[in-house]
Amino acid sequence: MSERTLAIIKPDAVKNNAIGDIIASYEKSGLTPVAMRMMQFSKATAEGFYSVHKARQFFDSLCTFMSSGPVVVLVLQGDNAIKTNRELMGATDPAKAAAGTIRKAHGANIEFNAVHGSDSPETAQFEIAYFFPLMEIAG
Ligand code: ADP
Numbered sequence: 001m002s003e004r005t006l007a008i009i010k011p012d013a014v015k016n017n018a019i020g021d022i023i024a025s026y027e028k029s030g031l032t033p034v035a036m037r038m039m040q041f042s043k044a045t046a047e048g049f050y051s052v053h054k055a056r057q058f059f060d061s062l063c064t065f066m067s068s069g070p071v072v073v074l075v076l077q078g079d080n081a082i083k084t085n086r087e088l089m090g091a092t093d094p095a096k097a098a099a100g101t102i103r104k105a106h107g108a109n110i111e112f113n114a115v116h117g118s119d120s121p122e123t124a125q126f127e128i129a130y131f132f133p134l135m136e137i138a139g
């Protein structure tokens with residue numbers, strides 16, 4: 001079933017010049033970009049995006065990191081896009097991520113882990129709408 005997911009190439013990966021490599025990984029995995037935007041989050045934008053994590057001890061550090069430099073936000077479309085992207089990303093902690101995953105290749109540690117991906121249809125819907133009005137999504 002074709003579906004959409006929200007991906008973010010995080011500030012660490014942008015700083016490491018990994019944008020092209022990561023987008024190539026999406027395309028090779030059948031995940032087609034249908035919307036894309038480079039921007040820098042304010043702290044408040046990061047806090048709103050990650051509000052499900054606001055009780056976690058790493059919340060403030062995560063939001064500081066996510067607003068520390070430019071990111072690339074994408075809507076990816078494809079068969080089982082949410083699960084396909086989560087598998088391609090690898091485990092949250094790059095040290096535990098499987099070979100061939102984006103986090104294994106580009107992540108430094110459990111916080112600076114190169115990419116974000118929606119984890120369910122409900123979060124994908126919230127996250128896509130957080131950044132893109134429907135008219136800005138191709139197809
Ligand atoms: P994922 O991004 O794999 O869905 P989570 O939703 O659990 O992981 O966490 C969101 C983000 O918060 C992670 O991608 C990572 O950047 C950061 N994070 C998660 N756990 C920790 C932790 N224990 N310490 C610091 N940062 C963390």
Ligand code: MG
Pocket residue numbers: 117119
């Ligand atoms: Mg998550």
